[in-house]
Amino acid sequence: xxxxxxxxxxxxxxxxxxxxxxxxxxxxxxxxxxxxxxxxxxxxxxxxxxxxxxxxxxxxxxxxxxxxxxxxxxxxxxxxxxxxxxxxxxxxxxxxxxxxxxxxxxxxxxxxxxxxxxxxxxxxxxxxxxxxxxxxxxxxxxxxxxxxxxxxxxxxxxxxxxxxxxxxxxxxxxxxxxxxxxxxxxxxxxxxxxxxxxxxxxxxxxxxxxxxxxxxxxxxxxxxxxxxxxx
Numbered sequence: 574x575x576x577x578x579x580x581x582x583x584x585x586x587x588x589x590x591x592x593x594x595x596x597x598x599x600x601x602x603x604x605x606x607x608x609x610x611x612x613x614x615x616x617x618x619x620x621x622x623x624x625x626x627x628x629x630x631x632x633x634x635x636x637x638x639x640x641x642x643x644x645x646x647x648x649x650x651x652x653x654x655x656x657x658x659x660x661x662x663x664x665x666x667x668x669x670x671x672x673x674x675x676x677x678x679x680x681x682x683x684x685x686x687x688x689x690x691x692x693x694x695x696x697x698x699x700x701x702x703x704x705x706x707x708x709x710x711x712x713x714x715x716x717x718x719x720x721x722x723x724x725x726x727x728x729x730x731x732x733x734x735x736x737x738x739x740x741x742x743x744x745x746x747x748x749x750x751x752x753x754x755x756x757x758x759x760x761x762x763x764x765x766x767x768x769x770x771x772x773x774x775x776x777x778x779x780x781x782x783x784x785x786x787x788x789x790x791x792x793x794x795x796x797x798x799x800x801x802x803x804x
Contacts, residue, residue, distance in 0.1 A: 641749075
């Protein structure tokens with residue numbers, strides 16, 4: 574099969590084996606995206622860790638300075654006394670037993686679930702449904718808390734939960750192609766520097782093996798780690 578005109582243009586702009594500064598990468602990802610929709614900008618960080626070892630699992634949360642560019646659908650599972658607080662903070666769905674029943678039936682039309690420590694016994698039985706989808710609330714990510722309003726506000730503002738997968742890669746969205754390059758750069762930097770601070774003490778050798786950004790349907794753009802102050 575031949576390549577399309579847009580693929581040819583992308584290949585001319587991005588050299589296969591070249592690493593680009595983070596400023597160049599943020600600019601290029603916009604130039605090589607030709608989708609008719611507002612594609613997501615994703616970052617892939619390959620780490621020198623062994624996720625099979627508990628002391629090398631890299632997981633955390635990051636508040637992206639410019640958000641992720643999409644409306645985050647939040648479900649709050651809480652007791653009745655917290656429902657108004659959740660609704661006032663902007664939660665899309667609020668309740669407990671009725672939503673637990675819906676989820677047990679296969680409903681997962683949400684992006685984030687926030688709950689309280691006092692109801693985790695009920696929520697815990699949803700692990701088989703929520704776990705594989707990355708929706709299970711976790712105290713480490715701030716989604717199991719008594720401060721429901723703050724948790725909802727943070728998530729709506731662009732706070733995301735991430736973790737390394739079984740191959741040692743962190744993959745997550747950091748914005749939209751419609752963002753200007755500066756905002757893409759700022760979000761990417763915040764993500765990279767947050768991961769840097771989470772380096773496990775037991776991880777030996779090179780921590781950041783590679784970093785690249787891409788859009789939903791574009792090729793990856795390798796980032797030169799030396800272009801990032803603080804790494």
